[in-house]
Amino acid sequence: MEMLRTEFLGKKVSSPLVLPAGVMGMSFSGLHFSAISGAGVVTSKSLTLNSRTGHKGPVIAEFEGGFINAMGLCNPGIEEGLAEINEFKKVCDKPVIVSVFATSTDDFIKLTKYVNTSKGDFLELNLSCPNVFDEFGIPLAASKEKVAEIIASVKKISKLPIIAKLSPNVYNISEIALSAEKAGADALCLINTVGPGMLIDKKMVKPILSNRTGGLSGPCVKPIALRLVHEVYSCVNIPIIGMGGITYGDDAIEIIMAGATLVGVGTAVHYRGIEVFSKINEEMKIFMKEENYANLNEIPKLEKLWTKDSHCQLQK
Amino acid sequence: MDKRFTLPIAKIVKETDSVKTFTFKHKIDAKPGQFIMLTDFEGGEKPFSISNCSADEFSVTIKRIGEFTTRLDDFCEGDLVSIRGAYGSSFFISKKKVLLVSGGYAVPTFYFLSKVLLANGADVTVVNGARSKEDLLFVKRFKKIGVKLFNATIDGSFGEKGTAVDVAGKLLKNENFDFLYSSGPDLMMKALQNICGEIDYEFCFERYMKCAIGICGNCTMDPLGLRLCVEGPVLPKEKVVQLTEFGKYHRKPSGSRVDF
Numbered sequence: 001m002e003m004l005r006t007e008f009l010g011k012k013v014s015s016p017l018v019l020p021a022g023v024m025g026m027s028f029s030g031l032h033f034s035a036i037s038g039a040g041v042v043t044s045k046s047l048t049l050n051s052r053t054g055h056k057g058p059v060i061a062e063f064e065g066g067f068i069n070a071m072g073l074c075n076p077g078i079e080e081g082l083a084e085i086n087e088f089k090k091v092c093d094k095p096v097i098v099s100v101f102a103t104s105t106d107d108f109i110k111l112t113k114y115v116n117t118s119k120g121d122f123l124e125l126n127l128s129c130p131n132v133f134d135e136f137g138i139p140l141a142a143s144k145e146k147v148a149e150i151i152a153s154v155k156k157i158s159k160l161p162i163i164a165k166l167s168p169n170v171y172n173i174s175e176i177a178l179s180a181e182k183a184g185a186d187a188l189c190l191i192n193t194v195g196p197g198m199l200i201d202k203k204m205v206k207p208i209l210s211n212r213t214g215g216l217s218g219p220c221v222k223p224i225a226l227r228l229v230h231e232v233y234s235c236v237n238i239p240i241i242g243m244g245g246i247t248y249g250d251d252a253i254e255i256i257m258a259g260a261t262l263v264g265v266g267t268a269v270h271y272r273g274i275e276v277f278s279k280i281n282e283e284m285k286i287f288m289k290e291e292n293y294a295n296l297n298e299i300p301k302l303e304k305l306w307t308k309d310s311h312c313q314l315q316k
Numbered sequence: 317m318d319k320r321f322t323l324p325i326a327k328i329v330k331e332t333d334s335v336k337t338f339t340f341k342h343k344i345d346a347k348p349g350q351f352i353m354l355t356d357f358e359g360g361e362k363p364f365s366i367s368n369c370s371a372d373e374f375s376v377t378i379k380r381i382g383e384f385t386t387r388l389d390d391f392c393e394g395d396l397v398s399i400r401g402a403y404g405s406s407f408f409i410s411k412k413k414v415l416l417v418s419g420g421y422a423v424p425t426f427y428f429l430s431k432v433l434l435a436n437g438a439d440v441t442v443v444n445g446a447r448s449k450e451d452l453l454f455v456k457r458f459k460k461i462g463v464k465l466f467n468a469t470i471d472g473s474f475g476e477k478g479t480a481v482d483v484a485g486k487l488l489k490n491e492n493f494d495f496l497y498s499s500g501p502d503l504m505m506k507a508l509q510n511i512c513g514e515i516d517y518e519f520c521f522e523r524y525m526k527c528a529i530g531i532c533g534n535c536t537m538d539p540l541g542l543r544l545c546v547e548g549p550v551l552p553k554e555k556v557v558q559l560t561e562f563g564k565y566h567r568k569p570s571g572s573r574v575d576f
Contacts, residue, residue, distance in 0.1 A: 026571040029539050032539070057359075060531070071532060077572070201357060203396055204398065208320070
């Protein structure tokens with residue numbers, strides 16, 4: 001695994017592949033199963049102050065290009081969630097991202113205080129869940145002001161480096177990413193699911209998901225992820241965890257070329273099994289050997305196609 | 317791709333006061349132990365083990381428990397439901413002398429398994445347990461296909477008085493079985509595990525499922541992280557013996573642990 005070793009925010013990482021929030025992250029054992037299957041970093045389910053049951057089923061539906069899902073932020077609450085993370089750390093030393101979700105600065109601060117007492121390595125602020133609109137309205141990640149306010153407040157007290165999870169469902173991703181960086185984010189994670197979208201059952205004439213809508217993931221969102229990661233990479237100087245439709249080694253290489261330091265693999269756990277992490281690791285190594293890249297740093301980045309000024313200007 | 321099919325319930329059989337079998341005229345590629353996800357698009361989608369499956373139809377047997385299954389209980393023949401699957405692991409199909417031990421509403425899975433085992437030449441003994449006579453499922457059907465059937469009721473109202481595990485214990489002591497199958501509540505299977513000695517087995521577990529396709533992680537079992545919707549619901553002995561949560565706790569829809 002020598003070729004795939006890297007560093008992320010001061011922590012050694014055995015593979016750039018990340019288990020993202022919402023996939024296999026409900027229990028310490030789910031995180032561990034993913035880690036021993038080849039993920040270099042694992043992320044907890046987004047934790048809230050109190051436990052949440054989530055939406056009623058169906059919570060996921062497949063179509064040709066991927067899935068739509070709306071789990072509804074089900075999680076056991078911050079205290080039990082952190083207990084699972086601490087239990088994971090007893091059996092595995094791979095870095096853990098503790099993902100948290102709230103709708104106010106105060107609640108993010110409360111969550112951060114809990115996370116400070118845990119064995120987690122990084123704190124991810126989920127600002128971008130697209131599936132709780134009925135309950136909470138437009139995601140915080142749609143507003144550069146709210147993003148800045150929350151990150152700045154959390155930054156003051158967090159003992160862990162902060163990763164902001166951004167939404168793809170905006171027209172001004174560079175502005176939002178810059179706002180997060182300026183407020184003190186140590187890294188960015190993008191993209192969350194796209195849309196949201198809807199699928200219909202034509203016999204019963206009903207939306208398939210009980211939430212009516214759900215965020216898109218899977219191969220269909222990869223081009224969106226590549227574009228957004230590159231746009232953000234062009235404008236900020238902090239590392240990016242890139243994700244969205246990454247299924248094969250080639251996809252992982254492409255999103256690294258777009259600007260990602262680490263690469264999330266979520267929906268592909270369904271397509272290729274939990275072994276997807278080791279499969280992608282091997283596929284990346286094959287490509288790197290063919291191209292004579294000795295390590296991840298030697299994989300070239302796409303020449304920046306946007307600049308801070310030109311793009312933010314354009315977005316105004 | 318994961319195929320969803322929406323179709324009418326072709327036939328409904330009332331098994332007990334709270335259990336019904338729905339049959340669908342549809343070819344499904346399913347093996348014993350596997351399950352489907354069923355929804356009415358009114359909020360709720362649950363896994364149901366396949367209780368019978370032939371070339372052109374399949375059945376699931378549904379116990380009225382919560383809000384969703386109470387709604388299903390009012391469904392009539394011809395009403396539409398939407399189904400996806402079949403999902404999950406399936407039972408090993410032995411050719412030898414086997415013992416199937418099940419209790420309560422987990423029993424119907426073993427009707428499908430018994431038929432496939434018999435067709436494969438196995439010598440099949442079934443222990444069918446329930447609280448009382450009114451709760452026993454599939455007694456006539458098991459007799460009809462020619463398994464050796466032992467019914468057990470806790471109140472002694474039908475068959476032998478005692479639990480399915482009590483009856484299984486006697487059988488295991490007096491006869492030599494090559495393989496053991498069990499499906500039912502954790503505590504029943506745990507009790508069976510404690511008395512079954514060295515025999516090789518497979519157990520079929522139940523945990524709260526959401527996505528059913530191995531992504532969400534709600535149905536993982538500690539400490540291995542095995543997803544009951546992909547690596548399960550049927551797990552082999554070598555995995556079962558490693559499960560620390562077996563017989564101790566399960567996870568709610570929120571992921572919180574609850575003791576049995």
